Amino acid sequence: MLEILIRVFSEKLFATLRQGMPRAYTVREDDVSALRGSLNVVRQFTILAATPQRLACRFDELSPNIVLNQIMKATVARLLTISGNRENLRRLAELAFVYEEVAPIPVRSLRWDQVVLDRTNVGWTELLRFARLLLQGRYQSTTSGTSEGFSLLFEMNKLFEEFVGRSLKRALQGTDLAVRLQGPREYALIDRQSGALRFATRPDVVVSRNGKPLLVIDTKWKRLKEATDDPKRGVGQADVYQMMAYAHVYECNRLMLLYPHHQELAERDGLVAVHQIARKLDSLIGIATVDLARPEHIGIVLRRLLFNEGSPFDLKVARSRVEQQITPVPG
Numbered sequence: 001m002l003e004i005l006i007r008v009f010s011e012k013l014f015a016t017l018r019q020g021m022p023r024a025y026t027v028r029e030d031d032v033s034a035l036r037g038s039l040n041v042v043r044q045f046t047i048l049a050a051t052p053q054r055l056a057c058r059f060d061e062l063s064p065n066i067v068l069n070q071i072m073k074a075t076v077a078r079l080l081t082i083s084g085n086r087e088n089l090r091r092l093a094e095l096a097f098v099y100e101e102v103a104p105i106p107v108r109s110l111r112w113d114q115v116v117l118d119r120t121n122v123g124w125t126e127l128l129r130f131a132r133l134l135l136q137g138r139y140q141s142t143t144s145g146t147s148e149g150f151s152l153l154f155e156m157n158k159l160f161e162e163f164v165g166r167s168l169k170r171a172l173q174g175t176d177l178a179v180r181l182q183g184p185r186e187y188a189l190i191d192r193q194s195g196a197l198r199f200a201t202r203p204d205v206v207v208s209r210n211g212k213p214l215l216v217i218d219t220k221w222k223r224l225k226e227a228t229d230d231p232k233r234g235v236g237q238a239d240v241y242q243m244m245a246y247a248h249v250y251e252c253n254r255l256m257l258l259y260p261h262h263q264e265l266a267e268r269d270g271l272v273a274v275h276q277i278a279r280k281l282d283s284l285i286g287i288a289t290v291d292l293a294r295p296e297h298i299g300i301v302l303r304r305l306l307f308n309e310g311s312p313f314d315l316k317v318a319r320s321r322v323e324q325q326i327t328p329v330p331g
Helices: 002-017 068-083 086-098 120-137 154-173 237-249 297-306
Strands: 023-033 057-061 178-181 186-190 197-201 206-209 212-219 254-260 272-274 283-290
Touching: 002 068, 002 120, 068 086, 068 120, 086 178, 086 297, 154 178, 154 212, 178 186, 178 254, 186 237, 237 254, 237 283, 254 272, 272 297, 283 297
Parallel strands: 212 254, 254 283
Antiparallel strands: 023 057, 178 206, 186 197, 206 212, 272 283
């Protein structure tokens, strides 16, 4: 979780820096060769009395060495010491180079009360709060109260789809089957007047052999019901229509709705039910589950679904509908 937060912080910092590093005029005193700003008379006629070629000047300079940048530099330096991710370390090293001109200030000496946020740098407000939490070591907290923290949201439908797809790729390594996520992209309708393609379809997972789809899987981040509670097990009608469209568009006769397993289901994870598409004797839609509490077991379950002898989804001898329609010529 900490590596994720470091990545989010570094990406936000990069994006904000592209709009320009904040700078401010600061009073500076230096001995220069030409008059700049106002002359420090006391220093000029005491310490520099013997070196009149140097002028003790006091002037305003637009500098990045302000408290806001010092806080960001301290945060980057701290994260460099605790991150173990190679990509995060690369990003942080680039950020450290950007802040090279900013003076390094110890965390305990940072002057948070001197940070000025106005219309010119209001975009740094979120990053400033982010930096405070990281420097205070408050990466995660389960306590109640009024303090600020982090909230991460994941789109579980996409996450479940990606996890199943990658697990299936590993499970089918060494076979003649290929796994593709979010593709291929075919269209459901063709405009008869213009010939334009309409209503693109993109299945979650497609298992194919030599480019021919053998199995289309649609992952659903939903809870299946027991057959005693609902004969349809909570499967949505729209989901069934979608699978029937896949069967037609991709000329595939094996389709599967895959759900996460949960303890309220009487069956073990795997194939729960098989349905035949009406008036299509060779087209089947299966309903199956995988137990996410046992990630090391998922590959076994997927192989059992697709390679068990006698299974309606056995792909060892499966052929696409196009291949089945080819009649060999005698002789």
